[in-house]
Each structure stands twice: as structure tokens, then as C-alpha cells.
Amino acid sequence: MEGGGGEQALSADNVRGIVLALISSGFIGGSFIIKKKGLRRAAAASGIGAGVGGHSYLLEPLWWVGMITMIVGEIANFVAYAFAPAVLVTPLGALSIIVSAVLAHFILKERLQALGVLGCVMCITGSMVIVIHAPQEQEIASVKEIWKLATQPSFLLYVALVIVMVSVLMFHFSPLWGQSNVLIYTAICSLMGSLSVMSVKALGTSLKLTFEGTNQLVYPETWFFVLVVSTCVLTQMNYLNKALDTFNTAIVSPIYYVMFTTLTILASIIMFKDWSGQSLGSITSEICGLIVVLSGTILLHVTKDYERIPQSKSIYAPLSPSLTTRLTGELLDHVEDGRASDEEKVLRRQEMF
Known part of the structure; x- marks a missing residue:
């Protein structure tokens, strides 16, 4: 497979990263449907849906199968970052939405509208363009090399800008306009997410080298990346839940996905020099492919049946360890109209992004 600018064929590591990202999307997309089926069974058996305070789904084996499936998918995505650049892995996360939408259409009988089909085609097309023109993954022999990349002036400048912007958003804009402007909370999540993915990639590479026989756990840099991942995840969880609790999910989800993916790719380009040595044609193709994926x-998202779901009161959306752009949390406690059945309420409250 040749890039548009004459680059060499995809490396073995890139192929592994692509395969793992595709497996991840398949498992995560499928997990949404399995969990919904489990919620349906639990609501039918107990008569109390999760959205009205019921927890009977915790005793439903099918729901746990869905959770395990999702965890497997997230592990695959985590490992994918160790093999392939973020500019390749991150956009492929959109394919999980396609898997979920298609399976929901056939299994849950949730109608996929014409624009939804167009969105699927656009995601697949854009992903293929990105894969064809993807940059090669750098050969890294030690976490020390990653540390050197992380401490280069250009990336330190990016980190400093992120910290300043997040601080201003958290301490100045959030108290004033956080409850009225959806961009405040989503920007905090996206900015921190770009740093967390870089740390996840660094940590994943360290573990990969360790499993290959070169122990990286003896270096303090490895544990520093663990600390950064933990800090970023906690911050993202906090402000993503604030965003989902305050605004309609139909607004939060696409804005968060676009901002998170764009900033993550930008951070990867700065830190790992993903575009170094690539031709202008290949870079342009990757940008076009990314725009097509984001648009799809x-x-x-906008073609999902959100019009019957009012603004939520309480939504729980924990981020996955791999910090992909997917919102894999469960949406609970929506305010529903009295005409809907408990089963319909559960399914709508568990709308996945």
C-alpha cells in the first residue's frame, strides 16, 4: 500500500496498530448493543429501569458480557497506540459508531436514516484515506527517547499553552459561563485529552518494550507518564460529566469528538513529528480524510433520535483507560415524558456516542 507522496508501504507496526484499532472499534461498537439488550432484559424482569434508579442490570449476565466486550475493545485500542501514530489510531475510533449504528438498525430495530448511512460511508471513506497516507511509526528503543520527545521545546510550549488555557477555563470562564456555554467544559476535556493520549502512547510503548524484554519500569519517566495519565483522566471525567449533565448529548458528543480528535492529532504531530518526511500531498490527503471522518x-450523531430526549438531569460517562474519543459511558436518569414505557426509557437513556 503506497502513500500519495511516494512513501514506503505501511510498516508492520502500523498494520498491527490498524488491526488493533479496527478490532477495538468492533468490540466497543458491539458492546453498546449487547449492553442495551442486557438493560432491556433487566428492565423486563424487574419492572424497574436503570433510568429510574434500578440496578437490576448488575445481575444480568448479558449486560456484563457487554461490559467485558467493551473492556476488551479498550485494551485493544490502548495497545494500538503503542504500535501506530495517534494521527492514524484516533480517527479510526469513529468506526465504533458505525458498528453500533448498523447493529442497532438490524438488532434493536433503531432506524438508520439516510443521512446516517451517508455518515457511515463518509467515516469509512475518510478512514481509508487516512490509512493509505498514514505516516510511519517511529522506532523507539527506550522510554528515555519518549521523554526526550516530550521535553522538546515545541511540545513543552504546547503543554504550557494547554495548562494555561485549561486553568483560565476552569477558574475564570467555568464559574461564569460553564452552565450556559457548551464549549467551556468540552474544551477542558479535549485539551486535557490531547495530553492524556500522548501519555497513554508513551506508557503503552514502555509496556510494549518491557514485554519484549527491555524493562522500562525501572525508569522514573515511565511512572511520571502514569501520573499524567491518571491526572488527565480524572480531570476529563469530571468535566465531561459536567458537560453531559448540563447540555443535551446531541450537542456535547459531536463537539467533544471534533475538538478531542483535532487536538490529539495536533499534539501527536508536535511531539512525535508524525508528518516529518511526508510529502505535502500525503499531509493534505490525511487532513482531508480527517475532515471527512469528522463530518461523517x-x-x-445529529441523525440519532434525540428529539424525544430532553436535557438530562444526571449522566454518568466514565472515560475509558485508553482515552479514545468515544463516549462509552451509560446515560442514566434522563427526564422522560410519561408516555414512554420503562423499556423505551432505558434504551433511550443508554444512548451511546
Whole structure:
């Protein structure tokens, strides 16, 4: 497979990263449907849906199968970052939305509208363009090399800008306009997410080298990346839940996906020099492919049946360890109209992004 600018064929590591990202999307997309089926069974058996305070789904084996499936998918995505650049792995996360939408159409009988089909086609097309023109993954022999990349002036400048912007958003804008402007909370999540993915990639590479026989756990840099991942995850969880609790999910989800993916790719380009040595044609193709994927994802989100779901009161959306752009949390405690059945309420409250 040749890049548009004459680059060499995809490396073995890139192929492994692509395969793992695709497996991840398949498992995560499928987990949404399995968990919904489990919620349906639990609501039917107990008569109390999760959205009205019921927890009977915790005793439903099918729901746990869905959770395990999701965890397997997230592990695969985590490992994918150790093999392939973020500019390749991150956009492929959109394919999980396609898997979920298609399976929901056939299994849950949730109608996939014409624009939704177009969104699927756009995501697939854009992903293929990105894969064809993807940069090669750098050969890294030690976490010390990653530390050197992380401490280069250009990336330190990016980190400093992120910290300043997040601080201003958290301590100045959030108290004033956080409850009225969706961009405040989503920007904090996206900015911190770009740093967390870089740390996840560094940590994943360290573990990969360790499993290959070169122990990286003896270096303090490895544990520093663990600390950064933990800090970023906690911050993202906090402000993503604030965003989902305050605004309609149909607004939060596409905005978060676009901002998170764009900033993550930008951070990867700065830190890992993903575009170094690539031709202008290949870089342009990757940008176009990314725009097509983002546009397709937005179409998939806006064509979902959100019009019957009012603004939520309480939504729990824990981020996955691999910090992909997918919102894999469960949406609970929506305010529903009295005409809907408990089963319909559960399914709508568990709408996945």
C-alpha cells in the first residue's frame, strides 16, 4: 500500500496498530448493543429501569458480557497506540459508531436514516484515506527517547499553552459561563485529552518494550507518564460529566469528538513529528480524510433520535483507560415524558456516542 507522496508501504507496526484499532472499534461498537439488550432484559424482569434508579442490570449476565466486550475493545485500542501514530489510531475510533449504528438498525430495530448511512460511508471513506497516507511509526528503543520527545521545546510550549488555557477555563470562564456555554467544559476535556493520549502512547510503548524484554519500569519517566495519565483522566471525567449533565448529548458528543480528535492529532504531530518526511500531498490527503471522518461522525450523531430526549438531569460517562474519543459511558436518569414505557426509557437513556 503506497502513500500519495511516494512513501514506503505501511510498516508492520502500523498494520498491527490498524488491526488493533479496527478490532477495538468492533468490540466497543458491539458492546453498546449487547449492553442495551442486557438493560432491556433487566428492565423486563424487574419492572424497574436503570433510568429510574434500578440496578437490576448488575445481575444480568448479558449486560456484563457487554461490559467485558467493551473492556476488551479498550485494551485493544490502548495497545494500538503503542504500535501506530495517534494521527492514524484516533480517527479510526469513529468506526465504533458505525458498528453500533448498523447493529442497532438490524438488532434493536433503531432506524438508520439516510443521512446516517451517508455518515457511515463518509467515516469509512475518510478512514481509508487516512490509512493509505498514514505516516510511519517511529522506532523507539527506550522510554528515555519518549521523554526526550516530550521535553522538546515545541511540545513543552504546547503543554504550557494547554495548562494555561485549561486553568483560565476552569477558574475564570467555568464559574461564569460553564452552565450556559457548551464549549467551556468540552474544551477542558479535549485539551486535557490531547495530553492524556500522548501519555497513554508513551506508557503503552514502555509496556510494549518491557514485554519484549527491555524493562522500562525501572525508569522514573515511565511512572511520571502514569501520573499524567491518571491526572488527565480524572480531570476529563469530571468535566465531561459536567458537560453531559448540563447540555443535551446531541450537542456535547459531536463537539467533544471534533475538538478531542483535532487536538490529539495536533499534539501527536508536535511531539512525535508524525508528518516529518511526508510529502505535502500525503499531509493534505490525511487532513482531508480527517475532515471527512469528522463530518461523517457529526452526521451520525445529529441523525440519532434525540428529539424525544430532553436535557438530562444526571449522566454518568466514565472515560475509558485508553482515552479514545468515544463516549462509552451509560446515560442514566434522563427526564422522560410519561408516555414512554420503562423499556423505551432505558434504551433511550443508554444512548451511546
